Amino acid sequence: MSCASPCTTPKQVAIPADDGITPEMYRKIDVIVAAHKDKPGSLIPVLQKSQEVCGYLPHSVQRHIAKGMKISPSVVFGVATFYSFFTLVPRGKHVIRVCLGTACYVKRSEEIIDKLKGELGIKVGEITQDGKYSLEAVRCLGACGLAPVVVVGQDTYGDVAATKVMEIVKKYE
Ligand code: FES
Known part of the structure; x- marks a missing residue:
């Protein structure tokens, strides 16, 4: 299954006043x-x-x-x-991307986002206080046959259930 949605990276986070560039x-x-x-x-x-x-x-x-x-x-x-591999906002050590493209959305990827938001205590586009994780919602990761798809760093996970997503995230602790 292919996806007609363009691949984009959300740009919804405010840039910090102190950008930390030395x-x-x-x-x-x-x-x-x-x-x-x-x-x-x-x-x-x-x-x-x-x-x-x-x-x-x-x-x-x-x-x-x-x-x-x-x-x-x-x-x-x-x-x-x-290009989605560039980011204008700081990211956590491990970037968690949840696909909200059509194929993933119909397989309830929004529930995965909600679970991650609750467990990590952050919104989409934010970083956990310890700097370990950041959470992003993306449009079609090009792996629609695996929907719903979650990517952590360079690792892709398919057929992810909201109830199991924290088992994946905890591998990166
Ligand atoms: S919609 Fe294509 S990978 Fe999720």
Whole structure:
């Protein structure tokens, strides 16, 4: 079964006032930009490596990259928001993604989200206080035949029941 829903990452979380980006992180980004800026198509690898350094891509980092690469901040923003593997908000050590695409939704993936919200004490888009988990709702992970689908980090779980989802999450403690 295929899904017509576009793959998107929710962007519903407010950016913290203190984005936590240190001068050392900016220095590392400068090195990354310097190594890539004259190569065609280098924006995506620059964003990937910068996200590895900072954990996410706040607007301050996007502007810094744009300046270093001599391109418009809107271009950087456009790429950072187009690809789901980029995040503009901080994430927990383990990112839990629950699919709310059509195939998963009809198999009650919303109940999985509700269970996780209750057990972890966070809303979608938030991080647990210990920084261990963040919860995201996504549109179609491209594995509709496994619906309902939950992804933790790089691991995909299919046919997940709301009553069992915490057994999966606890593997990452
Ligand atoms: S709707 Fe496609 S993986 Fe969930």
